[in-house]
Amino acid sequence: MATLKDVAKLAHVDISTVSRALNNTSYVHPDTKERIYAAAKELGYRPNAMARALRQGRGQVLGVVVPRLHMTIFSEILQGIEAQAQQQGYMTTVCVTEEDPKVEKDRLNRLRDGGVDGIVIAATGRNGRLLRDIQASGVPVVQLVRRQELELSSVVADYESSGREAVKYLASKGCRQIGLIAGSQHLAPFHGRYEGYRKAIEELGLEEITSSSDRLVNSFGYGYECACQLLDENPDLDAIIACIDVQGLGAIRAAAERGLRIPEQLKIMSLTGHRVGRMLETTMTSMEMPAFQMGEAAARLVIEEIEADPKHKPARRHINFATNLVEREST
Amino acid sequence: MATLKDVAKLAHVDISTVSRALNNTSYVHPDTKERIYAAAKELGYRPNAMARALRQGRGQVLGVVVPRLHMTIFSEILQGIEAQAQQQGYMTTVCVTEEDPKVEKDRLNRLRDGGVDGIVIAATGRNGRLLRDIQASGVPVVQLVRRQELELSSVVADYESSGREAVKYLASKGCRQIGLIAGSQHLAPFHGRYEGYRKAIEELGLEEITSSSDRLVNSFGYGYECACQLLDENPDLDAIIACIDVQGLGAIRAAAERGLRIPEQLKIMSLTGHRVGRMLETTMTSMEMPAFQMGEAAARLVIEEIEADPKHKPARRHINFATNLVEREST
């Protein structure tokens, strides 16, 4: 690979002049500039990003940490992050934690050492201290989907409202025994949805019916197991709310195995729609969440912090996306 | 952040000694070593990866280029790549092309300039020259899923055999009018599956029935549109083979909308199962493909090439995974 030195030699100037010409960072005589451009082109010069990164202390790289990708909303969000990052000249490095705090800790340290300029994370909620340390050390951190630490910026959806609206909607359809597949209560989104559910159930004078499982929360199996439990313990159940789409798939499957007709005998809906629901044999009603846009927003936020004047760093910010009820065949 | 210099000062030694001690790269007196470790610990020293990368000409980063993530097999493969890469000390940078050759070209150039050590790509098939250039310039390239360039290493599945076995299996179930949702023929996997389908159909003396669409090939919509076409033009169709799972979902949906009973009136299966099929209301028979393992293999392959002695670089390699028929309710 040709370096600045090679270009400088060919153009008969100093490397500093080449640098200035190529980066348009100060006036260079048009003739000189032309010679430099020609030389750079002839040699197929491409700047070495690692050298620039070392010198400028910034590598134009975003770190993204998620619990999982396959069959989750995070794969769609990641696409949003990547698209926005590329547009602003950043690369995207991804780490998958499988919801394991130890793995998460290790990955965060590696990202930090690897010199990423900012981090977007859907955290396990068990490494708050480390995240705050990283932010304090000058690497901006933006929380994605899960707002676990109030001191850090975040991009989330309005989970509580999703839960409340879902209950009201199902009640308006005549449901009286509405079960919730609850998810891990120490994670903000699941807790928020539960709170919305609980309040609406109370307002309507109905009975709380929830279930949870030990399995990985972002999984089909989680939804399936919880749905089985709900159906077995509540013979008159007339609706199931799943927190996320794959849980909803699990619930539909559990209902199908019991020969229950959807939506006549059992209504099912999800609180985190991300384009899966509309593909199904029985399409699933859901509170659609703008996943791609949330990814874009998170990338924008973290890049804004990275590039802000160090003297007046922006205060932490929280972006809250509304979810949108989309009625389909399952309710 | 503390640097080598700070540690050296605190331990009263030269930075080179610190480097040697911390990297265990040559004998250092135990006492000195202890002092150095203590100093490093006290200062919370963490090596600067960018500096090391510049010096060593290797950043311990893999670039991954895929057409899409959400609802595709690539999100699962990416998890396999990331897991293996981390295990071997590499970070994973991801780029999404949306199947656009121009975007792909841009991303490949950015990856190259950004100093990734190797690239794993599920290519559009339109940038073969660039890929060969990159490989020739010393950055190993491994093709993933799509073996478009014979000169480059690859990790694929046995597509032709999948197509053939699927036809035989359906025929053994009594099907006589077997439609194929074909996919883009310029992409190796789709071409391979079609070839397998064609040969088996011919052997069995049946009639070829295929369809394709202009939509993004890795999409629900593609499968849905093709299935509608097949069903409308062939009233006696008794089976549909989809190349990939989301296309199969589209086909199931199209069948459901026409009130067709699966599998009694119409059998549906997919040639690229990746754990989606078993989640459905009517679970889908598929040729399961070991996506995660394929990702791991691709990462291993590219890292092997990166770390090989430059004098005898390994020859290009091709790894071909078998697919595995899993019968479910849709057939």
Added chain:
DNA sequence: CTGAAAGCGCTTACAG
């Protein structure tokens, strides 16, 4: 066993 020096490829004050 350890130090001094060179250098990876850039950028950026500092002169002139």
Added chain:
DNA sequence: CTGAAAGCGCTTACAG
């Protein structure tokens, strides 16, 4: 308008 120099934080021959 351009050059010479310093330096980002490391690693690694080369001496001794």
